[in-house]
Amino acid sequence: MKKIAAINDLSGIGRCSLSVAIPIISALKVQCCPFPTSILSSQTGYPKFTFLDLTDEMTNYYKVWKDLNINFDCIYSGFLGSSKQIDIVSKFINENPDAFIVVDPIMGDDGELYPIFDEESCLKIKELVKISNLTTPNLTEACFLTGRNITKRNFSRNEVIQIAKDVSKLGPEKVIITGILEDGNISNIAYDKSTDEAFFTSIKYNNRSYSGTGDIFTSILCAMICRGFDLKYGVDIATNFIYKVVEYSSKFNDDRNDGIRFEQFLSYLTNI
Template sequence: MTSHNHQKKIAVINDLSGFGRCSIAVALPIISAMKIQCCPVPTSIFSNHTGFPSFFFEDYTDRMQPYIDQWKKLELQFDGVCTGFLGSKEQIQIVARFLQDFGREDNRILVDPVMGDYGKPYATYTTEMCQEMRKLVQFADILTPNLTEACLLTDTPYRPDHWRKTELLELAEALAAKGPEKIVITGIPQGDFIANYCYEKGEEPTILRTHRVGTQRSGTGDIFSAIVAADAVNGVLFRESVKKASNFIKKCILRSIEMDLPLTDGVCFEEFLTKLR
């Protein structure tokens, strides 16, 4: 029987937005540029993301399992899996089954628990969905929550700044107790800097800081998780990968400001794709 598993592959489970540079539309070119085949599983279809005044939307929940079942028939194997925004309890449960079906000892599963920001869950995120996401975290090798999501996953009171190292360590250890070996808590404000807290079981934690530039744009989290997932499959050290992703995003934001791109249009990562290795 012909094998389809001679090339490295990452399955990306996320929505597809035709315009606005986020989710699958970001992950696919970035992972491909890093010499890995990207295989998308769409959770929903958007003409443009929800940051715009209006958009076309089609929910893909009922089609996800039949779609995935065809991959089972092909006996596909993935070196990595990267999950992003999930819009319902049912979608989270489908992804949990996917990770059970396709998980192996030697693949790398990255869960980006896209649940909220600025101290609050997104309006669409119910208490029930938060509980399901906590269950999904157990499958992750790598977890990439922002500060809000780290607090939501651990029932930790949120505050926007002034986090001590000991408190961040406690937060990371509480997340690690759920299963992930590697955790990066992103977007921690530190004055003129934005920090990422890198935690690996058995290693000394690291805080990586970059100067804050511009205003938050769509898709930067998707860029970050795509780079980290591809690097994990390619065997790059975790903290080096986090540093690479942060520097890449900063460069893209600065170029987007130079080009006077609207915030809704995301960042012009295309200009730097050839720099990713």
């Protein structure tokens, strides 16, 4: 069975990060091997949470995997909360040269970088993107990676395609820029450098925003690519899955921090 090392934080409450990566990747018939960077009682969007930093244990953690001769088909890196964590993940990636590397360069959104990130850590994430095979920035992050104004939002499709191509020049063969709002829709643009092809997928935007949808999107994509499906099919599956679950979740008065009710839709993935 294929194996994905999923590097992210683990929240007890709130469907995001490893809490969604483990069931989503497993439903797609790929073994998800969690590599936790921290443990939280509840994700940070809630007004109260506990936080256990695992940075000092991360190197020991993956060295045991190395001692056990565990090989990974894919390494999926999500939220990394410090420069030290980024350095550890970079070393882990370099010690697994045969793995397909997916980096979600989480740094900011809506034209702003998250306060936790300083210039040094953002530049280190950019270095991580350079050694990836696939990266999934949102528009804010893609603009940072390519030296553009991160506050600009009104890009034409041709401009967004050029941004994706410029991100690919850093190193990754495949680039997906997520969460682009246009004409009442939310779109993703995918670019494959090997074929020089770009395509958009769009779903209707219902003005509801939930935590963790990006983690679900990238988790689906990782598993699909790991199983040998092409990029376009993987993006279509991920986009349609999120649309169905968001539409269903919007019927309930849930806290956005709870995330989307994906559990009722896992059979859609197990049938792929």
